[in-house]
Amino acid sequence: MAFNDKKLHIGKENVQALVQAVKLVWNCAPGWAVLNLFLQIIQGLLPLVNLYLIKLIIDAVSRKPASADFFHSVGILVAATAGVTLLIRLCSSLATLVQEQLSWVVSDYVNSILHSQSISLDLAYYENPAYYDTLHMAQQEAPYRPNQVVSTLANLVQNGIQMVAMVALLMRFHWSAILFLLPVALPGILIKMKYSRRLFGLRRQQSSLERESSYYDWMLISQYFAKEVRLFNLGPLFIERYRALRKKRRAERLALTKQQVGRDFAAEFLSTLVVFSGLAIVSLRAAAGAITLGDLVMYYQAFQRSLSSLKAWLSDLASIYENSLFLSHFFAFLRLKPGIVAPAQPKSVPRPLVHGLRLEGVSFSYPQSERRALADIDLEIQAGEHIAIVGENGSGKTTLIKLLCRLYEPDSGRITLDGIPLSEFSPQELRRNFSVLLQDYVNYFMTARENIWLGNVELKLQDERIVNAAIESGADEVIKRLPRGYETHLGKWFEEGEELSVGEWQKLAISRALIRDAGIVILDEPTSALDAAAEYKIFELFRKLAADKTAIFISHRLASARISDRIVTMQNGRIIEQGSHEELMRRGGVYARLFELQSRQYSGHGIRDT
Template sequence: MLKINRAVTLVWQSSPFWTTIHSFVAIVQTLLPLIQLYLIKLIVDSIASSLKGTSQSQNFNHILFLLMGTGIVMLLTNFAAVIAELVSTTLSQRVTDYMQVVLYRKAIEIDLESYENPQYQDILERAKWEAPHRPTRMLNNLTSIGQSALSLIVVAGLLITMHWGLISILVVASMPMMLLRVQQSKALYKWQRHQTELERKANYFGHLLLGDSPAKEIRLFNIGNLLIEWVQELRQQLLREKLALITRQASARLLMQGITSLAVLAAYGFMIEQTLQGKFQLGDLVLYSQALQRGQGALKDLIGNLASLHENHLFLADLYEFLAIQPTIAKPLHPTTVPYPFRRGIVFENVSFRYQNSARFALKQINLSIQPGEVIALVGENGSGKTTLVKLLTRLYDVTEGRITIDGIDIRHFSPDDLHRQISVIFQDYTRYQFSAQDNIWLGNIELPITSDRIVQSAHQSGADAVIQTLPQGYNTLLGKWFKGGEELSGGQWQKIALARAFLREAQLVVLDEPTSAMDAKAEAEVFQKFRDLMRDRSALLITHRLSTVKMADRIYVMDQGRITESGTHDQLMARRGTYAHLFEIQAKHYQ
């Protein structure tokens, strides 16, 4: 009952007005057919009375009046059906849109680490399936249950006046069907949960076949038909399982429906026998037979909607499972303000970290510092832990051991939002927003007006302005090819846009993960020639494989397998003749 209340609450929150109208129209739709049934009974009785010799003229006028009333009720019924469709469509769309926003808001609250967990991906996938329509379905189930129950109450009152056994036959005959539908709902839910990962895998193949990023390799390696075969095998497996489940359920329902039909036929036979014996008038026979028919339909609808309500209740649990996920990055109840400006800088003190459900430490005993105004570089092979270190610094993850401080204050004492305002990061896998060039840069600091002159200034600093000036609509040009009129950029040009986004943010620390990896040597040289001026009083943390770009750093840390193995200036590390010097000399040979 609690989950039903939550579902109704979600629908109400999406649109109180349309939910109220929906409920009112449902009540009207329930009452109108019952009024029409009673009017038909009166018409039949009047006709029977006329045939017995009473005043035909008076009866005809009475019948005409009843017919007019029946016609009005029929018109109102049709009108109510049109209104109900309009209201239902509007409310469904309102709920769908509202639930999408609920999902989006929850998704941005959840820690980054969750996205690297397959179990979370299954939960998210099920929530995406169920969120848009399950609350509306539950509301419709409850509405239909109310309508069916109201109809049954009226019908039961009529049938009991004839014989109490009639309603008993209907109820008893329908109980096995109700129990069967509940069991089948559980079986369907269990199967749906079981096949979530297979469904995600099939969708992944679809992403590969339809996405723009994999398109080049799929064609060059000629693997498109292979992927299609794999996805067909998965879909056939899912179809076989679903058909087997549906076949079993349909066979059981057919048996139960046969039992119910026999009971209803017996009730009809009883009513006909009573009429032939003269215990009921012809109008009574029409009334009771129609009442029995409507009672059977109402009971069938009641059972079906109760089963559907149970089924939707089960599936809605997947949404609540997603909404119940709590971030592991705890926000302090009374956060400390991030120092501005930094005075002592950032310090990693014996920091170690391992990912969830992993016994291996990705970082071990990291000690480093970034003083105000310093440019620090991290170098090392792929997988050495450089990007993970940045994620800890920005509290996308929390350290497993040790601590990270700013001016001696543990960063866990800061509000994550406040911390993020002081750190501007562009990761190696930066996002290529399919927005205008202006929007792409403005997203780096949405607290500024979108027309701010600083957008162009940041584009000049990163070299993006020269690229943007060549575009058809300049800064208003849509980037990317997802939407009509978009202009695609090269990897290096996109990287300049991303750098402009990082420079726009008024942050005390700028973190650049492989900031020029897609640029040619000339563009890279231009960026780093003015890098010092760009930083001014800011600190900077550079992650790069191109060791020629880190010579200007105040201090260089060399990482290997999650540890810092060397640190110092370029000259100091070259004189030490260690890993850094070896890597630098190898790269230098390619330029000689």
């Protein structure tokens, strides 16, 4: 940033932010932007016309003519003044309408840019708190700041035109009148710019606090946390922490505002003193007969309005400066680049697979973490082979899947598909070849049909394969019991929504994976909410449906792993053994020990499976 606490400085970055904001508004709504500017120019000129007509009326009345044309001429002036006043009101109303439309268009356009940028970035960004601060500031400020910049620029033109016109009028009275204006208005602009700079610094400093308070607010009102908040009586604790965070933010903001109020009053005091000094001077000239009564009103109004216009013009400059500061976060967010991108000439993803997947010396650590999630992984999965990956929690199973789908890049080593490195494919095309059902699958608060269709949005929404996938997963029985069947809205966020059990949501997620036409099927512990028998049934179903495909199953229930051609056991981010169920049992290693433990649990000699 091109500023510091000791010196006010408008830097190159501020100017670039302004130019980008104007371009952004122009790109999404050029017609509305031009119309808004035109209305502001008209509103800048009409007050001068009105002021001159009022002067003529006062002069005509003060002369008290006896001619028969007096009432006619004054009537015309009054009618003209009324017409100009109505025109000013009309332009103001039209400007309000135009600015409202412009605000909506720009806000939607900016949100669209934010959404597109968000989905283009790698998952690695979500591991960095600084990213959330930047995103939060961008989301808070970006939807209205660009439009505010354009509106302020339009106001700058309007106030500038009005100021120049009024100053030109004052020059007829005396050239020295303009010398009073700038010294009076300048302190106010400097105060506002300093306040804007400090406010920006405070908002940036408080971004983490603001996100933290929003998190407590979310936990207090969200359905996701509702059960535990009540069961553990967490409400009072979360409310207290929310209040403490808000109190801290409020105190810091109030301290800044108190300083601003005192300085503003001092600047307004000086301004008021100068305005009424000007009135005194003009009144003395009128009393001496040097100017007419109409001139007195006109010059006083011109002096008052010129000062107001100058202050508004300088205030617009300060607002532009403030907007440029806050927009810097938005454009900084837009400058973030994904690390996982398509090469200039991506290769076609092999369909069907001929050789398979291969990991060679793959190691990986999550951003902001020094712990190795994967270490020196060597694994080959033949085309058409079904393998199971097993291991205790934190062994690296899910991380391995994320790298296969190229959601993250390995720190070292490489992953190939039919001998071609994944980096040589387009990420989107590569992921189309994967049908993945993760353990933290999403419950979409949309219709039951849409919940399945989202697995393959290239299909038509009424495609019969949606129902077929539901029948295969067992979700069809659940959906048929809903009030509107497949057209029933799920979840309680919207009217007439129906809530499902965890197991029922899981069946929909499985349907979503089934409908995707992909050569590689991955199930990452998706059946944790089902009992062992139901899980085995689902895995058996997937094994049959993936008979001609490559399949990777991950499960904490080792009995389900027996349906695979090969079992890979992981521990502490490494592959420690692999082979068939029989081979691993004969070795008596980690897999055999875990299998025996689970067997005793299922047979009732330990903790029962829930």
